Amino acid sequence: MSYKHNNLMAMRNSYWNDLNPxxxxxxxxxxxxxxxxxxxxxxxxxxxxxxxxSLPSIIIVKGYAHGFMHASVQVLICQHIQANKQLLQQKTEMKIKFNL
Incomplete structure (x- = not known):
């Protein structure tokens, strides 16, 4: 596992375990x-x-910077959902994309 992957996975885990409103x-x-x-x-x-x-790293980074409900981040998330519709429905594990 790469250094970049470890940091982003730590960000994902930290966010998902965050209980702030x-x-x-x-x-x-x-x-x-x-x-x-x-x-x-x-x-x-x-x-x-x-x-x-499953979100690509660019969405994670922008979501942290602007908030995941920010319009620009929403567009990226919707694009990701549409591009991976079947995999999400099947709950298939996806390879995370790193495009920073």
């Missing part, structure tokens, strides 16, 4: 995005976690 609200928003994009009729917290951990 903003992070909780964003996690609920991930669930809603899955429903709005037709991935699931009703998305669970585990579905949202699967989405979050």
């Amino acid at each position: 903003t992070a909780v609200k964003e996690k609920l928003y991930f669930q809603q995005m899955l429903v709005d994009n037709g991935i699931f009729e009703s998305a669970t917290a585990e579905d949202a976690k699967h989405l979050f951990f």
